[in-house]
Amino acid sequence: MTESLSVSMIIIGDEILNGRTTDLNGTWLTKYLFQRGLQFKSMRFIRDNVDEINNALTAALNDSDIVITSGGIGPTLDDKTKNTLANYFGKKIVESGDVANIVTENYVRFGRTWTKETNHYHFFPEDFVATPNPKGLAPGITYFSPEKKLVMAGPGVPREFTEIVEQEFFPLIKKYFAERFEDNFQTVIRTQGVPEEKIFFELCPTLWSDLEKFGKVSSLPHTIGIDIVISYHGDEKSHLVTQQKIKDLIMSTPLKDNVWQWGNVSVAELVLDKAKNKKCTFAFAESCTGGLASSKMTDLSGSSAVFHGGIISYDNSVKENVLKVKSQTLKDFGAVSIETATEMAIGVRDLLKVDYAVSISGIAGPTGGTPEKPKGTVAIGFASKDKSGAHLYLFPGDRIRLKDRFSDKALLTLLELMD
Amino acid sequence: MTESLSVSMIIIGDEILNGRTTDLNGTWLTKYLFQRGLQFKSMRFIRDNVDEINNALTAALNDSDIVITSGGIGPTLDDKTKNTLANYFGKKIVESGDVANIVTENYVRFGRTWTKETNHYHFFPEDFVATPNPKGLAPGITYFSPEKKLVMAGPGVPREFTEIVEQEFFPLIKKYFAERFEDNFQTVIRTQGVPEEKIFFELCPTLWSDLEKFGKVSSLPHTIGIDIVISYHGDEKSHLVTQQKIKDLIMSTPLKDNVWQWGNVSVAELVLDKAKNKKCTFAFAESCTGGLASSKMTDLSGSSAVFHGGIISYDNSVKENVLKVKSQTLKDFGAVSIETATEMAIGVRDLLKVDYAVSISGIAGPTGGTPEKPKGTVAIGFASKDKSGAHLYLFPGDRIRLKDRFSDKALLTLLELMD
Structure with missing residues (x-):
């Protein structure tokens, strides 16, 4: 198995360093990426400031294959992400018809009209690729470097950020890293009524190592019991086979009476x-x-x-x-x-x-x-x-x-x- | 005013890279520090791995005055934080009676008994200072370097982490950075019934800049309106004066009818x-x-x-x-x-x-x-x-x-x- 793709995040914005609004995108992204088999490496909180963006970029690119930023892509003067990224990678900003089309469509979705007088969204770094913003107006900003590093800048508003990652950024990750990307699947076993220690030390002392033969195991407490999650790479077909094997294994242990769900539904x-x-x-x-x-x-x-x-x-x-x-x-x-x-x-x-x-x-x-x-x-x-x-x-x-x-x-x- | 004290966080643990359990300590810490006037700079998620801890430490110490880690301070083999910190700062690990006393008291709080056979908690890096763990058993690990960098390692369990930060780590920050530390206060104005844009662009177009004369202003949406928060350094007495001035200012604007609370209570x-x-x-x-x-x-x-x-x-x-x-x-x-x-x-x-x-x-x-x-x-x-x-x-x-x-x-x- 190849090394997991790794991701770092940079959260940009003076207003989010206060800790009340910072955490939503980061928390969501760590969970989202984990479920897809990617490894989350680091998260940085910085101000809308050219030097801080540059430093964070260098560090994040050093940590990871993929860098995702949130915030600072709006139309106002304190939104510095686009220009800073262009300078960082030595790209000129030029007027782009393609980007103008994407922006026009973003506005149409909100029942509004965009013209070249509205803002400078259509001025875009050369060799960068703009993406639609399904729940917002500013286009997503992406760049895949010759060193095979992927940088993607999304909006700060959580509902815009999650949508752009799901609909635009994640498909780009799969495209640019096609050779290294493997689909990730999970089998979830939701139990109730036994504490974690009792499951793995008393009831089923070999369960953890038995499950590790199928993939990465984690044990996550929920309100009324323990969820056991096994993550592995594969395709839809091999996933179904693995899922059944795991189910058979559990059904052969005393834990079977404590399972209330084979799945991840509330x-x-x-x-x-x-x-x-x-x-x-x-x-x-x-x-x-x-x-x-x-x-x-x-x-x-x-x-x-x-x-x-x-x-x-x-x-x-x-x-x-x-x-x-x-x-x-x-x-x-x-x-x-x-x-x-x-x-x-x-x-x-x-x-x-x-x-x-x-x-x-x-x-x-x-x-x-x-x-x-x-x-x-x-x-x-x-x-x-x-x-x-x-x-x-x-x-x-x-x-x-x-x-x-x-x-x-x-x-x-x-x-x-x-x- | 001197530059704000800056803090970086390192979240250690294989089990927390899955994104389901990571975010609690980080989210809590960003908010906690902001309210006390400190600046949160970066957060890194790493595995219980010596190289990753070393790299993250170097980067975090480069970012900030203070580095706080969570996780990996337990008694088992995969808890590598203590030994890695000792090596990083070139300190020998020695048997410590002081630490044994702290650990003994941690256990007493849980109605349990600790002896030297229980675990190796009492082996501790020279020149490091152990702290009680008000809601847990493993001692907190702290070191103030000759370069005036403060490193503090706390437990990963959220209720243990928040208590150790409040009761032990934060007082140490105030002690070690006494010259640079200034108490931070906030005046919170909770409004309802007017959107953010309407407050600052229509109703009271000069309010933001008027408030900035008192300190750092942020505007935070809550369920039924906008909270306006003004943060400033000072002492209890100057805080009361500032609070009254802010109140007088608000009462002279049309926003006065939308204020439902002068404070931060639900x-x-x-x-x-x-x-x-x-x-x-x-x-x-x-x-x-x-x-x-x-x-x-x-x-x-x-x-x-x-x-x-x-x-x-x-x-x-x-x-x-x-x-x-x-x-x-x-x-x-x-x-x-x-x-x-x-x-x-x-x-x-x-x-x-x-x-x-x-x-x-x-x-x-x-x-x-x-x-x-x-x-x-x-x-x-x-x-x-x-x-x-x-x-x-x-x-x-x-x-x-x-x-x-x-x-x-x-x-x-x-x-x-x-x-």
Whole structure:
């Protein structure tokens, strides 16, 4: 296998050195490139300043095959990227009809008109290649040097940057580095209920090295468990073979009972797909998660077809008066209990007249824990037409993380309930 | 004013080059340092590899006064940071009683015992200074060179990294660079309802340059408006004077009506504080935000004293059956209307028996918009003991951003309702 293509990034702009807006493009790019088998090497934050751009370019070109910059390609005086790149590579800036056409089309997409009087976008370094900007106006700037280094300058606005990388820059990487580029694939195994150490040291001590025979292995914690990701080069056909071999391997280990998904889809998306297929409706009764499970569902377009709503019963009075949890149940067993969670699920099912209901009542902390029910304890209840019940779980983490974990566990409970 | 202290970061670890876990420490550090007046210069992602650490160190020391690394300080063989730093600066590694004491205390905080057999943490480079690790076990590693460069190596786990920077590394920066360090202050003006261009080009064309007389100005979009941040050096006393001058300046402009806060607190925190002071209770009726406003409130510890819960009326049947919105109202005016939002707020106020209620009904898209009520339209309703009503607003953005904006606008409506 040849050495992975390496990429460095330069983030240009006085306004982004403040740290509030810097991270979006870089964070996104590292993830995007990793998934495609490229290696991210370095990221530099610099001002819109000729010397700083020159220095960063030299260092980044030294680190990597490919240098991607974001920011400073707009029409104003403080946008210095184009001229600086031209000077850096010793290219004259000339008027270009090709670039004028690309810019014209960028403007048309926004329902606007561009003329040579609008700005100087059509003045472009010789031997450079302009690209469309699918979500913006300024053209992308690219140059493939005789030393086989590829430099690509994109816009700073995150939604413009991600689109230009996906639609324009990445295809150029594949084109210019055709000999070295290999398609990258991943098999993702999403597990729940076992900590990372237990998987690899207790349950399946040879799993990691067994998986390494297929490719690069990483183990990534998510809200309710561990994702195991195996990345490898190949084509669509060899990928399917590898995927099946990995699946067979996992199914021969005790970890098989903890796998909840062979893929990389969120539990909310799985819930939405399944509910749409079954043409059923559902609702939540949420206490400590305060609406987070419902909010996750409504992040997805199309959820209104199956998600009817929910009751946030943060105060016990809401559990009693709206969800009709018996006050005796609350007194005898407490709010965080199998009994209360079951009645909450039944209550929201009947009130909202849905096919499936799931409830969440737990202790997100930092206060409220007891020796018997410590912080991180959660009761997840469920109710369908013909069955109801609840389970108790214990998760680690702080308040925000626990809300996230509790709500994903509730979505997973709903997914299983719909089986 | 002297040149700002500059910082570069090196993120070490094979496992973090995948882009899923890399960004937390870097993103956090850029923001943290900016707020303290330091300049973030570069960030490098490298593997746990001696050559890569050496190269990155040389480059980072060339960029900056201070180099902070994260990762690779654990006890296993692939944690190479300590030995590599020692070699880089030509220091022998020796057994250190001081470091053993720090490590012992790190373990005690976790209720565990450390002995010299546990690991090699107490072998430490000569002339280096170890620091406690408030949320972890491995000691922090720091070295101030004769060339007045400060290198500090912290853990990779984000909650450990942020604590060690706040409690240990930042005080060391202030100590070692006492002559060059100046305390940094910020005045934050949080506005709503006017776009950035309108503020600085139409409403107050001289505001930016007027503010620049006080310090460095940045304009940062948040969910429902623009935050204007002015950063400057000084002491607590001069800060208060500057803050007042800035406030006076803003109050003399048309922007004064759009300021909703002189400070840097989230609207949910303001709501919680005010409700606690007034000892009142509140609830939400949420449609398109699907529980997000409620979830934001319950992210805050202590919210259970004032937040009673909410109804997520995603489907119109829930608006009618649970919130008692009249079916005629829905038919005549639609779900996204002043009339429906008002009835939703009254409905949740009466059902949950709270002092204040706010409702949200809008079009988060991508579908559901009409020419009269395009995507981004939202009706925010309110009801207290003696008044009720609603307003219509229009926000830009995609579904996720609109949910965020609608819910913050609802929280702000609640804040004003409690006046």
